[in-house]
Structures are given as C-alpha cells and as structure tokens.
C-alpha cells in the first residue's frame with residue numbers, strides 16, 4: 001500500500017472465508033504480485049487478494065487491447081515506423097492520451113535503440129516506464145497520509161455521477177477499519193436525494209453524517225458545522241461530499257471555491273486534501289472537467305473510479321501526464337470494499353501482467 005497508512009487489513013482469515021476462495025489463476029497471480037512487493041505469505045489477507053483479482057479482472061479489456069499487440073511488437077529490436085504506429089494506436093485506444101503515448105513511445109524507442117530486448121525484457125522495461133510515470137506526481141506532491149491525532153479534511157469533488165458519494169462511503173469504511181475517528185459532511189445540498197444517499201453510506205460504514213435538512217442550505221455552512229463537530233469530537237478524518245451539478249458550471253465552481261475557502265479559514269491547521277473523482281469509463285472526456293475543478297477546489301489528487309470492466313484503464317496514465325496530479329485511490333466496483341489506495345506497482349501489473 002503506497003504512501004498511506006490506511007487499512008492494513010488483518011491477515012487472520014477464518015476457515016469459512018478460506019473455503020470461499022478459489023485457487024484459480026487470478027489467485028495465484030495476486031499472491032505473486034503481493035509476494036514480489038515483499039509481502040510474506042502469512043501477511044497476505046484475503047481482502048488484498050480479492051481486491052487484486054478484481055482489479056486485474058477490471059482491466060481485462062484494456063489489457064487484451066494493448067498488451068497482446070505490444071508483446072508482439074516490442075520484442076523485435078528498434079521500433080520501425082509501422083511498429084510505432086501500431087503501439088500508438090493501441091495506447092490511444094486504451095485512452096492513454098496523446099501526451100502520455102508520445103512519452104511512452106519515446107522512452108521505449110530510446111531503450112531499444114541501445115539494444116534489442118527480448119519480448120519479456122521489453123515488457124519489463126515498459127512496466128518500469130509506466131510505474132515511473134504514475135509515481136512522478138506522487139514524488140512531487142509529497143507523501144499522502146492521514147495524520148493521527150490531527151484533523152484531516154478530504155474534500156471530494158467531481159461531476160455528477162462520477163462516484164463521489166460512493167467513494168466517500170468506501171473511504172469512510174477504510175478509515176474506520178484502520179481505527180481513525182471519522183465524520184462525513186453532507187455538502188451536496190443541491191440534489192434532493194443526496195443527503196439521504198450519503199447517510200446510507202454513513203450507516204454502512206458506521207460513520208456519522210453532519211447534514212442540514214432545511215431547504216436551500218449553503219453547502220459552506222454545512223462544512224462550517226461539520227468542522228465544528230469534527231473539532232469538538234476529536235475527529236481525525238472529515239470527508240466532505242459535494243454537489244456534481246448545479247444550475248450551471250459557474251455556480252458549481254463558485255460554490256466549490258467558497259467551500260474550499262471555508263475549510264482554509266475555519267480549519268487552518270487541518271491537513272486538507274482536495275480530491276477529484278474521475279469516472280474511468282469516460283476516458284479522455286473526463287479529463288477536460290479536471291481543469292475547471294483544479295482552480296476552484298485547489299486539487300491535490302485524483303480518485304479514479306469504475307475501473308471495473310472498462311477498456312479505458314489507460315486513462316490513469318493520461319491523468320498523471322496531463323494533469324500532473326497523483327492518483328490517490330482507485331475504485332473498481334460498487335461495493336463498500338471496492339476501493340484501495342493506489343499502487344503503481346499493482347496497477348501496472350494488472351494492466352500489463354498476467
């Protein structure tokens with residue numbers, strides 16, 4: 001688990017759980033991926049295996065699209081124009097984006113000019129290129145952690161339907177399981193059912209929700225109340241849900257800026273993360289929204305959702321290359337446990353390996 005001290009789940013697995021596990025291909029692959037990160041067999045939890053299997057399965061379509069083509073191409077020495085065109089097409093099809101694709105091809109080309117690599121080594125080298133790309137913004141932005149004993153505020157933003165509220169439920173669960181005191185602020189006051197929805201996630205994760213049931217409430221005032229509640233209760237993580245749609249984009253951005261300012265003013269000592277939730281199935285289209293949010297919410301990272309079953313998993317590379325924002329978490333399913341801190345190693349293995 002990269003850069004975050006969250007949810008080191010227990011390795012103690014009950015007999016019943018073990019019985020449910022299928023020792024299939026995905027299981028063996030997951031154990032290998034965990035093992036190659038230095039995890040000992042008796043430290044590996046069923047949750048970790050289940051998650052990796054899910055991630056690998058989710059990236060199945062993306063992998064099938066690009067990897068088979070790449071494997072056939074990269075093992076043949078320096079790339080000729082036909083090979084470059086083919087790799088380019090495969091990467092673009094996986095929504096890696098023009099910028100990241102150019103960078104990948106250039107790096108690969110440099111290496112292959114030095115010496116011809118057999119296919120396996122070429123793929124290993126490609127994996128390293130991708131990992132380095134994914135980790136670059138992580139290194140620049142410093143570590144991402146939840147400070148124990150301090151107030152951390154995570155502002156969750158993104159367009160409607162991206163998965164903000166679901167992500168809040170999943171994050172609350174992770175934090176709760178890791179022993180952090182957690183609270184949710186229901187600052188999506190625009191959509192009628194939004195507060196009810198976030199309350200349901202609060203119940204599922206066992207985390208309280210601060211909301212204001214009156215009509216036309218200013219979301220900044222909900223955040224104000226939530227910060228007060230967090231301070232008086234010694235909360236360590238306050239998760240703030242926000243609206244994905246208002247009357248128009250300008251209103252949405254004004255509202256977000258106001259919420260962001262309220263957080264800075266009211267909780268100057270808090271460690272604030274402003275996370276943009278991006279729906280991976282939108283591929284490149286999703287990225288365009290990011291620039292607007294970036295200014296209003298002072299983004300510090302991305303949560304990439306819906307990686308289950310999309311052929312556009314390559315968008316993760318576009319995110320880091322085009323937005324220069326680190327990916328903090330990835331979601332691969334609608335269930336409460338279907339979200340984990342982002343690990344470039346696991347992601348690249350799921351994308352290109354197996």
Ligand SMILES: Nc1nc2c(ncn2[C@@H]2O[C@H](COP(=O)(O)OP(=O)(O)OP(=O)(O)O)[C@@H](O)[C@H]2O)c(=O)[nH]1
Pocket residue numbers: 158159160161162163164165166167188191194242243244245277305306307308331332333334338
């Ligand atoms: N398959 C899949 N579905 C997801 C994932 N994350 C969220 N969803 C689904 O996406 C839909 C929208 O999720 P919400 O959490 O309501 O999105 P939101 O951003 O809060 O939307 P608004 O409140 O309308 O702005 C729901 O049906 C979720 O179940 C994921 O990782 N995988």
Ligand SMILES: [Mg+2]
Pocket residue numbers: 164165166188194241242
């Ligand atoms: Mg929502």
